[in-house]
Amino acid sequence: MVEDVNENTTVFPGEVIKDVKAVKGVTILGPGLKRNEDPPNTLRITRAGKLQFKPPNIYWVSHNHKRYIPKRGDLVVGIIVKKAGDSLRIDIGSGEYASLSMLAFEGATKKQKPDVQVGDVIYGKLLNAHREMEPELVCVDSYFKAGKMGPLSNDGFVFTVSLGLVHRLLDPENPILTALGKVFPYEIAVGMNGKVWVNGRNTKEVLTVLRCLETAELHDDKVIVELCRQSK
Amino acid sequence: MDEVKLRCELGVLTRPDGSVLFSEGETTVVAGIYGPVESKINKTLVEKACVEAYFRPKSGLPGVKDRLNESMIRNVCEAVIAVALFPRTAVVVVVQEMQNNGQLISCALNATCLALLNSGIDMKCMYAAVTCFLDRSDSIVLIPPADEREIKGSFMFVFDSVEKTILASHTEGSFSIDQYKDALSLCREESTNIFNFFKKALTIK
Amino acid sequence: MSEQYKILHPVKYYRDYLAHNIRPDGREFDKYRPIVVNLGSISTADGSAIAKVGRTTVVCGIKAELCQSKAEAANEGFLIPNVELPPLCSSKFRPGPPTEQAQVATQLVADILKNSECLDLKSLCIFPDKLAWCLFADLICLDLDGSLIDACMIALMAALKSVRLPVIDYDPALDNKQANLEHRKPLNITNIPSSTTFAKFDDKIVMDPTVDEEDLSTALITIALRKNELCFVHKPGGASVTDEQLLKCIDESQKRAIVIEGIVETALRSLQ
Numbered sequence: 001m002v003e004d005v006n007e008n009t010t011v012f013p014g015e016v017i018k019d020v021k022a023v024k025g026v027t028i029l030g031p032g033l034k035r036n037e038d039p040p041n042t043l044r045i046t047r048a049g050k051l052q053f054k055p056p057n058i059y060w061v062s063h064n065h066k067r068y069i070p071k072r073g074d075l076v077v078g079i080i081v082k083k084a085g086d087s088l089r090i091d092i093g094s095g096e097y098a099s100l101s102m103l104a105f106e107g108a109t110k111k112q113k114p115d116v117q118v119g120d121v122i123y124g125k126l127l128n129a130h131r132e133m134e135p136e137l138v139c140v141d142s143y144f145k146a147g148k149m150g151p152l153s154n155d156g157f158v159f160t161v162s163l164g165l166v167h168r169l170l171d172p173e174n175p176i177l178t179a180l181g182k183v184f185p186y187e188i189a190v191g192m193n194g195k196v197w198v199n200g201r202n203t204k205e206v207l208t209v210l211r212c213l214e215t216a217e218l219h220d221d222k223v224i225v226e227l228c229r230q231s232k
Numbered sequence: 233m234d235e236v237k238l239r240c241e242l243g244v245l246t247r248p249d250g251s252v253l254f255s256e257g258e259t260t261v262v263a264g265i266y267g268p269v270e271s272k273i274n275k276t277l278v279e280k281a282c283v284e285a286y287f288r289p290k291s292g293l294p295g296v297k298d299r300l301n302e303s304m305i306r307n308v309c310e311a312v313i314a315v316a317l318f319p320r321t322a323v324v325v326v327v328q329e330m331q332n333n334g335q336l337i338s339c340a341l342n343a344t345c346l347a348l349l350n351s352g353i354d355m356k357c358m359y360a361a362v363t364c365f366l367d368r369s370d371s372i373v374l375i376p377p378a379d380e381r382e383i384k385g386s387f388m389f390v391f392d393s394v395e396k397t398i399l400a401s402h403t404e405g406s407f408s409i410d411q412y413k414d415a416l417s418l419c420r421e422e423s424t425n426i427f428n429f430f431k432k433a434l435t436i437k
Numbered sequence: 438m439s440e441q442y443k444i445l446h447p448v449k450y451y452r453d454y455l456a457h458n459i460r461p462d463g464r465e466f467d468k469y470r471p472i473v474v475n476l477g478s479i480s481t482a483d484g485s486a487i488a489k490v491g492r493t494t495v496v497c498g499i500k501a502e503l504c505q506s507k508a509e510a511a512n513e514g515f516l517i518p519n520v521e522l523p524p525l526c527s528s529k530f531r532p533g534p535p536t537e538q539a540q541v542a543t544q545l546v547a548d549i550l551k552n553s554e555c556l557d558l559k560s561l562c563i564f565p566d567k568l569a570w571c572l573f574a575d576l577i578c579l580d581l582d583g584s585l586i587d588a589c590m591i592a593l594m595a596a597l598k599s600v601r602l603p604v605i606d607y608d609p610a611l612d613n614k615q616a617n618l619e620h621r622k623p624l625n626i627t628n629i630p631s632s633t634t635f636a637k638f639d640d641k642i643v644m645d646p647t648v649d650e651e652d653l654s655t656a657l658i659t660i661a662l663r664k665n666e667l668c669f670v671h672k673p674g675g676a677s678v679t680d681e682q683l684l685k686c687i688d689e690s691q692k693r694a695i696v697i698e699g700i701v702e703t704a705l706r707s708l709q
Contacts, residue, residue: 010435013312013349014357014394032354034314046314046354048434063352067249067267095268095321131319299540300548307674311656385552390674397677401658405552406668409687416680 011051011061017043023057030060031069064164068093068193070129075149077158077191078137080120086113090122090137093160093193098135100124105139106146114151121152121197123189152189156199157206163194165217175221179228180212236335236374236422238429240343242350248326250351254343256363257375258333263343264326265351271322280315283323287340290329301327301337305344308390308400312345314354323353334376335363337402338388342426349434358393360426361400362419366407372415374422387415391423451653455641462647467689469633469645472697474591474704476599483572484600486704488592491647492582497592499574499600503614506562506569514561514569518546518576520589526581527648545671546576546589549661552668553630556597560625564607568614572600583647584634586659594629595701599708630668631697632661633690637676644689658683660690 011017020027020041029035032047045051049063068076070092078090081097089097100122105114116122128136139149168174169190177188186200186209196213200206216224236257245251248264255261268281275282285306287298294302309325325347327340338361345359364374366385377383385405392399403412443450443461454461464470470491479485482498489495506513520542524530535543550556561570574596576589601621607614636646636654643650651657656675661668667687672678 010431012358012393012431012434013355014392032352034354046356047352048349049352065249065352067351067353069268095270095318097270131317296540296544296547299537300544303537303541304673309674311674311676392677395677397679398672398683399677400674401670401672401683403552403667403670404548406554406663406666408666409684412667412670412687413684 009051010049011045012048013046015045017045017051017059020059021053021055021057026057028058030058032061032063033059062164062167064162066162066194067095068163070094070098070126070135071192072126072129074126074129074192076124076126076137076193077152077189077195077197078122078124078193079158079195080116080118080122083116083118088116088122090124092135092137092191093195094135096134098126098137100137100139104137105150106144116151120154121156121158123149123152123191123197125149148189152197153199156187156197157210158195158197159210159213160194161196161213162217163192165213166190166192166194166196168216168221169213176212176216176224179225180209183228183231184208235425238342238426240346240429240433242346242433248347248351250347250349250353252343252346252350254339254346255331256335256339256342258331259335259339260330261336261340261343262328262330263340263347265323265344265347265353266326267323267351267353268318268321269324271320275322276320279319281313281318281321281323283310283313283315283325285309285325286327288326288328290331301340304337304400304402305340308341308359309344309348311399312355312357312359312392313348314356317354334365334383334386335388337361338363338390341390341400346430346433349430358427358430359390359399360393360423360430361388361390362422362426363388364415364419364422366405366411366415370411372411372418374418385411387412387419389416389419389423391420393427396420396423447649448653451638451650455638455643460643460650466641466643469693470647472591472700474595474700476595476704476708482596483602484596484598486592486595486599488588488595490584490588490591490645492580493584493588494579495576495585495588495592496579497574497576497589497596499572499596501600501602502571502573503563503568503605504571506566508566510558511566512562513558514563515571516550516556516558516561516574517572518550518574518589518593519543520546520576520578520585522578522581522585526578529581542585542589545586545659545669546593548671549586549590549630549632549669550593553628553661553663555594555626555628555630555663556624557627563605564609567609567612568605568607570602572597581648583649583651584645586632587634587645590630590632590661591697591701594626594631595704597624598626598629598701598705600624628663629698629701630661630663631694632659632669633686633693634659635686635690637678637682642678642682642686644686644693658686660687662691662694665691 036042049061078092082089088100102113124137124139127138189197241253244253250265285302287301341361388402390400473489475487483501484499522539604617604620635658637656659671
């Protein structure tokens with residue numbers, strides 16, 4: 001049983017956290033936690049990992065996953081696996097394929113549909129992700145503008161990294177991507193589902209990004225920044 | 233009394249979502265978890281995930297004996313995974329036997345527990361499986377006797393990590409009720425060591 | 438009304454009954470269904486029996502064949518059980534290769550036989566490394582209504598008890614065998630192992646569950662005994678049980694084992 005919540009305590013499924021901090025009776029729970037019915041005001045851990053707490057009332061368990069579980073609002077990279085009438089089936093690495101309507105692209109109408117083929121890579125947003133339903137992707141925001149979303153160029157390269165690394169890369173303060181950018185220019189789309197699309201001036205540079213992210217899986221940010229500095 | 237030596241290596245395989253190479257004494261298995269993934273249409277359950285277990289013997293094709301191991305692995309996993317969170321999906325558990333020195337089922341079950349923890353799938357609790365042996369002199373030991381003929385019977389228990397109640401039980405040979413009770417209490421003591429080992433293995437990472 | 442209720446809310450329907458300490462078929466928690474055994478039903482088999490536990494019906498036929506024993510166990514014969522669950526017994530099964538449930542049942546029956554040492558395989562050997570009896574015990578379920586293993590064990594043990602093997606005169610020098618069909622001998626069965634199945638539902642444990650109870654239950658426990666010794670305690674996962682619950686199950690299965698042994702013995706006497 002975990003009595004006091006310290007940052008970075010390793011917790012295991014079945015353990016119970018007591019004295020949960022709440023603001024006006026509200027506690028925000030992230031992945032890996034479930035509310036306990038009895039005794040009240042306790043949480044039950046459902047994953048092994050490090051317990052994290054962000055004052056005043058946010059709790060979650062961090063764990064380096066490989067399998068993506070869709071969450072509403074996540075920006076993901078997916079691959080078209082099937083075209084069926086007006087909808088596309090996209091592999092986003094979760095248990096089920098996501099669906100993407102042909103009309104959910106900027107400027108698409110019944111007559112003018114986007115030119116996408118099976119095998120193309122899509123950067124989109126999860127409109128709907130509920131465990132009882134199939135996930136639904138869109139490539140437009142609520143103003144019907146694409147922004148950065150839409151099909152990604154076929155010149156790029158897609159690979160999969162662990163979800164822990166994705167969370168690190170997407171942290172605005174993380175230095176890895178900026179440090180790499182100082183060495184050579186490249187384009188990157190990091191999906192919350194662990195799929196990463198990279199495009200560069202030539203194959204060698206794309207592979208350098210790939211190698212760099214593979215190294216980042218095992219080492220911390222400083223090592224990568226140091227490597228980038230040396231290669232300049 | 234000597235302890236059964238436990239060793240593990242997490243994340244040995246790149247393709248599965250969670251994997252482990254686990255050995256208990258001389259017995260070794262590799263376990264991998266895929267999940268939640270799309271399930272076969274005829275096995276899909278509307279209200280929860282279905283657990284599929286595959287047990288591969290070290291040589292040849294799986295036989296009737298392996299079906300029993302599969303059914304135990306499946307039933308135990310079903311009890312601990314939070315299956316209600318992933319309806320219409322499947323969780324695939326694959327165990328490959330590498331070497332068997334008597335504790336095969338408990339080793340396979342412990343390996344699946346570690347692989348599940350490694351994959352990060354939501355679980356209600358952890359579990360630990362312990363095997364002990366009854367030798368010809370009627371004493372109950374954790375380490376399998378060197379000579380197979382010395383074994384009169386063996387007991388395997390699976391305990392959950394929260395209340396330490398019995399999740400599964402499997403026995404071989406015949407024995408008295410008192411011997412069964414003794415084996416139960418010995419295994420329960422040993423299960424604490426296994427839980428500690430699991431915790432240590434996952435904390436180091 | 439209750440029929441519709443049962444279909445719409447099976448779990449609640451069952452829970453309501455259990456709250457009143459009774460089961461839908463009128464039994465209390467620790468009561469088992471009537472057991473019926475009939476011996477020698479199949480005249481072409483070397484030994485046969487039909488066992489009924491409530492509505493669960495299992496036919497066991499034993500066929501004896503002569504064969505060569507295995508090199509690693511030269512002085513032993515064979516006893517090979519095989520449980521079949523044909524489409525006839527339940528709507529769950531379709532024609533085709535044996536289902537997982539049938540294979541698991543086969544393995545459990547084989548394990549109980551091995552653990553109980555009720556039949557010494559050495560007694561099936563006629564001449565070491567040359568000639569031995571191979572007994573094929575085919576167990577066919579005609580009606581599946583829960584507690585399959587229990588019914589299989591009763592049918593199998595009754596059938597084994599009724600086996601009469603002809604005496605074989607074997608001349609190893611000439612490899613000449615002569616069966617003496619007039620002179621038949623029973624097998625040397627040292628004990629009658631019997632099993633009892635329990636199902637856990639919520640916090641309650643019921644004995645000898647029907648198929649509906651098995652489907653609703655969260656865990657099954659099978660306990661096999663020979664005389665006063667345990668020879669199999671099998672709980673393949675599912676919801677956890679406490680030590681007290683498990684020991685109580687062992688206690689109750691002990692009482693039932695005596696009854697089952699009595700029934701098999703009585704059936705055997707009626708045959709002679």
